[in-house]
Amino acid sequence: MVDEMIHSSDDDRLDGVFHALANRTRRALMRRLSEKPARVNELAAHYDMSVNAISKHLMVLEDAGLIERRREGHTQTLVLAPAALRSAEAWIGDYRGFWSDKLDRFADFMEGGGN
Secondary structure, three states: OOOOOOOOHHHHHHHHHHHHHOOHHHHHHHHHHHHOOEOHHHHHOOOOOOHHHHHHHHHHHHHOOOEEEEEEOOEEEEEEOOHHHHHHHHHHHHHHHHHHHHHHHHHHHHHOOOO
16 A cells, blocks of 8 residues: 655745755844845855856755745845744754653663663
């Protein structure tokens, strides 16, 4: 019997968030945006890669809902959008109790000399 996975739009969004966060450059870009909004050129100045390459990373973050573009005239400023991170945090939180319990039991086992 083949297991079938049911995909929802929430699952798809969560996949996008974790995919975006799986890359260290994108995490670093988010860290910079958590300090203050910035334009693409301002962000690119901190990396040894082209503006086009940074733009591609930013597009992945934007597609995942982790950042937003704010347009004022001809200027586009990027800002952090925390709602997508909240959904990832909630998903992780669902498993926090499970792992905390397992780690507590392991610590008890080790403190008892492994018996």
